[in-house]
Amino acid sequence: MNALAARRRHPAAIAVLLMLGLFLTGAVYAAVAPEPADATTQALPAQSVEEGKSLFRANCATCHGVNAEGRQTGNGNQIAGPPLAGVGAAAVDFQVGTGRMPMTQPGTQAARSKTVKFSQEQIDALAAYVASLAPGPSVPSEEAVDPTKGDPAMGGELFRVNCAMCHNFAGSGGALTRGKYAPSLKDVSGKHIYEAMATGPQSMPVFNDANMSPENKRNIIAFLDTINKQENPGGLTLGSLGPVTEGMFAWVFGLGILVGCAVWLGSKAA
Amino acid sequence: MSTHTTTDGARPADALRAGDGPRHVAPSAAAKKIGGVAGWVDDRTGAAKPVGYLMKKVFPDHWSFMLGEIAMYSMIICLITGAFLTFWFIPSAGHTIYDGSYVPLRGQSMSEAYSSTLHISFDIKGGLIIRQIHHWAALMFIVALTVHMFRVFFTGAFRKPREINWVIGTFLALLAIIEGFAGYSLPDDLLSGTGIRAMAGFTQTSPVIGTYLVYGIFGGPFPGEMIIPRLYSAHVLLIPAILVGLFTAHIGLVALQKHTQYPGPGRTNDNVVGYPVMPVYAAKAGGFFFIVFGVIALMGALVQINPIWAYGPYDPSPVTAGSQPDWYMGFADGALRLLPGWLEFHFLGFTLSLNIALGALVLLPLVYTVLGIYPFLERWVTGDQREHHLLDRPRNAPTRTGIGMAGITAYTVFMFAAGNDIMAIKLGMSINDITWFFRIALFVAPPIVFWVTKRVCLSLQRRDRDTVLHGRESGTIVRTPDGRFFERHEAGLPEDQWLLVQHDAVAPLQLEPEVDEHGVARPAARKDRLRERLSRFYFADAVNPVTPAELAAAHHHGHETEAIEAPAHAGEVESAGAAERH
Numbered sequence: 022m023n024a025l026a027a028r029r030r031h032p033a034a035i036a037v038l039l040m041l042g043l044f045l046t047g048a049v050y051a052a053v054a055p056e057p058a059d060a061t062t063q064a065l066p067a068q069s070v071e072e073g074k075s076l077f078r079a080n081c082a083t084c085h086g087v088n089a090e091g092r093q094t095g096n097g098n099q100i101a102g103p104p105l106a107g108v109g110a111a112a113v114d115f116q117v118g119t120g121r122m123p124m125t126q127p128g129t130q131a132a133r134s135k136t137v138k139f140s141q142e143q144i145d146a147l148a149a150y151v152a153s154l155a156p157g158p159s160v161p162s163e164e165a166v167d168p169t170k171g172d173p174a175m176g177g178e179l180f181r182v183n184c185a186m187c188h189n190f191a192g193s194g195g196a197l198t199r200g201k202y203a204p205s206l207k208d209v210s211g212k213h214i215y216e217a218m219a220t221g222p223q224s225m226p227v228f229n230d231a232n233m234s235p236e237n238k239r240n241i242i243a244f245l246d247t248i249n250k251q252e253n254p255g256g257l258t259l260g261s262l263g264p265v266t267e268g269m270f271a272w273v274f275g276l277g278i279l280v281g282c283a284v285w286l287g288s289k290a291a
Numbered sequence: 292m293s294t295h296t297t298t299d300g301a302r303p304a305d306a307l308r309a310g311d312g313p314r315h316v317a318p319s320a321a322a323k324k325i326g327g328v329a330g331w332v333d334d335r336t337g338a339a340k341p342v343g344y345l346m347k348k349v350f351p352d353h354w355s356f357m358l359g360e361i362a363m364y365s366m367i368i369c370l371i372t373g374a375f376l377t378f379w380f381i382p383s384a385g386h387t388i389y390d391g392s393y394v395p396l397r398g399q400s401m402s403e404a405y406s407s408t409l410h411i412s413f414d415i416k417g418g419l420i421i422r423q424i425h426h427w428a429a430l431m432f433i434v435a436l437t438v439h440m441f442r443v444f445f446t447g448a449f450r451k452p453r454e455i456n457w458v459i460g461t462f463l464a465l466l467a468i469i470e471g472f473a474g475y476s477l478p479d480d481l482l483s484g485t486g487i488r489a490m491a492g493f494t495q496t497s498p499v500i501g502t503y504l505v506y507g508i509f510g511g512p513f514p515g516e517m518i519i520p521r522l523y524s525a526h527v528l529l530i531p532a533i534l535v536g537l538f539t540a541h542i543g544l545v546a547l548q549k550h551t552q553y554p555g556p557g558r559t560n561d562n563v564v565g566y567p568v569m570p571v572y573a574a575k576a577g578g579f580f581f582i583v584f585g586v587i588a589l590m591g592a593l594v595q596i597n598p599i600w601a602y603g604p605y606d607p608s609p610v611t612a613g614s615q616p617d618w619y620m621g622f623a624d625g626a627l628r629l630l631p632g633w634l635e636f637h638f639l640g641f642t643l644s645l646n647i648a649l650g651a652l653v654l655l656p657l658v659y660t661v662l663g664i665y666p667f668l669e670r671w672v673t674g675d676q677r678e679h680h681l682l683d684r685p686r687n688a689p690t691r692t693g694i695g696m697a698g699i700t701a702y703t704v705f706m707f708a709a710g711n712d713i714m715a716i717k718l719g720m721s722i723n724d725i726t727w728f729f730r731i732a733l734f735v736a737p738p739i740v741f742w743v744t745k746r747v748c749l750s751l752q753r754r755d756r757d758t759v760l761h762g763r764e765s766g767t768i769v770r771t772p773d774g775r776f777f778e779r780h781e782a783g784l785p786e787d788q789w790l791l792v793q794h795d796a797v798a799p800l801q802l803e804p805e806v807d808e809h810g811v812a813r814p815a816a817r818k819d820r821l822r823e824r825l826s827r828f829y830f831a832d833a834v835n836p837v838t839p840a841e842l843a844a845a846h847h848h849g850h851e852t853e854a855i856e857a858p859a860h861a862g863e864v865e866s867a868g869a870a871e872r873h
Binding site for chain 1: 395435582593608
């Protein structure tokens with residue numbers, strides 16, 4: 022104590038106090054601030070950030086810019102790729118992990134692709150690099166997306182209120198304006214569904230933790246998992262697209278078979 | 292099995308018995324011989340005569356005459372399965388908490404209507420398959436009655452004396468879709484609730500009375516508690532009673548007026564060639580009922596329809612992508628999707644939503660009114676007052692066939708427009724482009740289809756003429772001793788040729804001259820001029836059947852340039868044609 026008191030007029034004291042104050046403010050802010058700040062800055066191994074940076078420069082920079090600052094096409098306000106600072110690791114994991122990025126060709130919307138171009142380690146490295154640019158939503162933990170821990174009935178209600186107007190009652194997908202669409206949610210992993218809700222890719226709104234708590238996100242994942250796995254009690258679903266495919270089935274198969282029977286019966290001599 | 296022919300009109304031999312008094316016949320001597328029970332019933336009801344009359348009724352044989360049967364049987368299947376469903380369905384909007392066996396909805400609050408439908412689907416033995424059969428049968432009922440209408444229209448079966456039955460059929464078709472909508476709305480799932488919400492909106496767009504009408508129908512503001520019980524009464528009681536009543540009249544008139552038949556040798560306007568009900572048609576039609584029931588049961592067993600558990604309970608806030616009505620309401624929904632928004636007008640604090648009312652309130656009655664009016668319009672234009680029991684081949688009425696195809700095209704454009712969002716995601720196209728395509732197609736496609744259809748019909752008629760006049764090209768090239776070549780043409784069989792020449796020649800109506808023989812002006816009424824124009828539209832470019840004189844001329848001419856085989860046959864055709872034609 023005396024040693025400190027003795028040095029209180031040291032020329033560096035003000036600088037040290039300033040540093041201490043800033044550190045404490047930052048620490049307290051970090052402790053009490055809402056999600057985004059906390060969701061982001063996980064300890065990123067410097068090595069994977071570096072690996073991600075080189076992967077990024079080789080595969081993504083053409084559209085997103087060398088430092089992920091985004092690029093214009095030079096044709097009006099059209100962008101080649103948006104800036105990525107602040108999109109978070111979750112966005113990278115979703116876009117690259119579902120095969121949407123790198124985009125094979127420009128279009129109204131990046132489509133999900135069966136061929137994912139990178140291994141999960143490479144995706145993690147890319148995510149680490151993009152997350153290092155600015156804070157953003159992080160990749161959820163295994164537990165946060167475990168369907169067995171969610172309530173499917175609750176999730177179903179939330180799904181119908183928040184998601185069904187675009188993705189359809191069974192998650193079969195639906196149309197948006199001008200060629201954009203809400204994709205089918207069949208066989209999408211819980212992690213990617215969580216990330217889509219957290220980051221709002223393409224036309225999708227962001228469901229952050231303030232308007233859709235992590236528990237409710239997990240409930241929705243549980244609901245989608247249930248309807249994906251359950252047997253269809255009624256038989257063939259015809260794509261779960263509602264009355265349009267049912268009407269088509271009635272006209273093509275129902276009428277076709279019955280007219281076939283009528284022709285057969287009509288040609289039978291009495 | 293022999294072919295029976297019933298003939299109307301008195302036989303010459305009847306005159307010999309003109310003086311006979313009425314014979315006194317002991318009641319049902321014949322029936323008593325048949326069997327004790329039948330005789331007992333006949334003694335008390337006198338049913339033997341009318342039943343015998345019906346059993347001996349002759350029906351012609353053709354697969355297209357069974358389309359109406361498919362509709363009839365589907366309706367009966369709906370009645371049977373519907374009765375089963377009423378045992379458990381609770382038509383109430385009362386709130387309840389679901390605790391049945393479908394896990395993803397357990398603990399959710401919902402209406403009793405929805406909960407009881409889930410109960411039928413998951414906890415009643417055979418409930419789900421009966422529900423699915425009921426719904427598939429309803430779809431097939433309307434599909435079948437639609438193609439039945441196509442058959443009646445394109446063959447001209449609606450002509451005198453069957454106009455009344457056509458009108459009854461139009462009413463049946465309209466009632467069927469209203470009945471279907473009422474049933475679709477009952478389970479109170481998310482999709483059907485959205486349908487009722489839409490219906491409430493449509494009703495509100497009727498000028499002046501809209502809001503009052505909605506309050507009346509719903510017994511208060513939307514959604515209220517009244518709509519489900521009310522729709523239930525309409526669906527199980529009111530509309531089925533009218534449907535069955537009209538249907539009885541429909542089929543009664545068929546028996547009374549006799550069935551129409553396709554043209555062919557031995558088939559005239561005064562007879563019906565076919566088999567009697569007993570035993571042939573009783574067996575065929577009875578068997579066909581089981582075929583239809585079997586096919587629809589198979590559909591109900593294998594293919595899911597209206598998975599109400601997947602839609603979830605109705606709640607006014609959510610709505611699902613791909614919200615469509617069942618197909619028969621699709622044309623009205625499609626019209627709404629095509630109508631531009633600028634048709635909504637505001638004046639003096641009132642709103643006139645023509646952007647909705649035209650598709651939702653005007654189109655549906657308009658379609659069925661036009662359908663109902665058509666026979667009378669055609670009769671007025673053609674001036675044809677004769678009875679028709681022989682059907683037209685569609686090619687022999689090119690303008691009517693063209694009009695029908697154009698109508699079907701317009702209807703199809705409307706119906707497909709209702710699926711624009713499904714097309715957009717499944718074909719990877721922009722919903723805006725699809726909508727514009729249909730908007731343009733609605734005006735462009737029907738005239739093109741009319742024109743193409745009419746040209747195809749006229750060409751087919753010309754080919755028929757050619758076949759009759761010159762026979763079939765055999766592909767055999769003959770070289771004569773003096774070095775000339777010709778292709779041998781084969782004359783068709785007389786019964787085949789008869790089919791190609793049996794129809795009536797037609798010509799447009801002529802206006803009477805402007806001045807009569809005394810030089811007095813006779814201004815044609817505007818109505819007459821319109822009628823003359825329409826008549827030209829129908830018949831100006833008509834291709835008429837080969838006349839016996841033309842056939843004789845062709846044969847006479849033909850001997851020089853081409854050889855027609857079997858001239859004896861050709862002669863028969865000629866005389867047959869001459870006999871029937873005049």
